Amino acid sequence: MPTQTLRIPTPDGQADAFAAFPERGERHPGVLMYADAFGIRPVVREMADELAGHGYYVLVPNFFYRHGQSPVIDLPEHIEEEARSALIAQLMPLIQAHTTERVLSDADAYLRFLTTRPEVGAGPVAVTGYCIGGLLATHTAAAHPGQVAALAAFHAPVGAAGPDALGKITAQAHFGHAESDLTPHVLGELNRALDAAKLDYTSEVYPGTVHGFTMSDTDAFDPAGLRRHWDRLLPLLDRTLRQG
Secondary structure (H helix, E strand, O other): OOEEEEEEEEEOOEEEEEOOOOOOOOOOOOEEOOOOOOOHHHHHHHHHHHOOOOOOOEEEEOOHHHHHHOOOOOOOEEEEEOHHHHHHHHHHHHHHHHHHHHHHHHHHHHHHHOOOOOOOOOOEEEEEEOOOOHHHHHHHHHHHHOOEEEEEEEEOOHHHHHHHHOOOOOOOEEEEEEEEOOOOHHHHHHHHHHHOOOEEEEEEOOOOOOOOOOOEEEOOOOHHHHHHHHHHHHHHHHHHOOOO
16 A cells, blocks of 8 residues: 655644555545554554555544654554553653643644545545544544544543533444453443434444454454454445445
8 A cells, every 4th residue: 555654734733644545546535543542653554554455545643743753652562561551651641731622623633634635535534543542533523523424443431532522423433342441330331421422333342352452563462353343443434434
């Protein structure tokens, strides 16, 4: 797949970004993909490339751009469970500084950039994300209900978006949860909130998974979980972006 390194203008500067898209010359549906907290790195590029191979223009911004280019901290080639806590501790100040106000301002800029790319066709777009990126995707869908037709979030704290945000979402949604991330009680509370918001959604626990199961460069990786992720994501995008 062709790829590009890009810079997205925002009110606070320029966000470095990565894009992957099909080789064919026609325009393609746009997908805004938010990485996990560890940011843009080879595994995320591979996932964007995989998605682009199914006929989508995939834009992956560095949402921590205010603190430097991605990755904003030094990462090992493989993130072992023993190292995860120390790495997250380095990222936590950045996560805490990434307020909802910043999330929404950036989302405006990312979608404006995505939808004006010459490779992207007219029509609705999708947003997807992993870990904190899933929460950012949820906020983005809530802030752009007329533009975002599909929302997918994996091992993500989507409930943190709150009932007001959930109530604004008109996109079809899928939430794929790590088994280690939430109890049946918490899952029930989340699903009741989604029902109250009248979302068209699926919400399921991926059996035997732990937080971060989609990322093959971590000890959390679960091949079956990643396959299920694609089995849920690709049909969602097809029916919302291609079939209307």
